[in-house]
Amino acid sequence: MAVAVFCNVCFREPCKPTPRFSLTSCGHVICEICLQKGKKDECLICRTPCRTLFLSKQTNPDIQSLFMGIDTLCKKYSKEITQISEFQEKHRKHLLAYHRQKTVKLEESLKKVTQQMHQIQ
Numbered sequence: 001m002a003v004a005v006f007c008n009v010c011f012r013e014p015c016k017p018t019p020r021f022s023l024t025s026c027g028h029v030i031c032e033i034c035l036q037k038g039k040k041d042e043c044l045i046c047r048t049p050c051r052t053l054f055l056s057k058q059t060n061p062d063i064q065s066l067f068m069g070i071d072t073l074c075k076k077y078s079k080e081i082t083q084i085s086e087f088q089e090k091h092r093k094h095l096l097a098y099h100r101q102k103t104v105k106l107e108e109s110l111k112k113v114t115q116q117m118h119q120i121q
Helices: 032-037 060-067 069-120
Strands: 021-026 029-031 052-054
Touching: 029 032, 032 060
Parallel strands: none
Antiparallel strands: 021 029, 021 052
């Protein structure tokens, strides 16, 4: 379930015809009507200097994800997380195999040197 979008000033929800909604850099959602009532580059909620970004279907996916339900986000990223995990595991196994092989060679060298020392004595 997606997060309900509403104006943090007037609590208007999107409907048709709908004013556009903006996300402020300080994390507030404000409808176009309320945005026009405020000062330029100042948040109507917390009164801090801010930038605004109109929300639309073309909005950056990272911003859109703020409004997705957690269940949807989990499904979306589970495949990516699995791929990353498998990639990292493959490289860990490759490194482990290298170190095991190196250890075997060092043990063989140690065994040879030990035998040579016993022969010398």
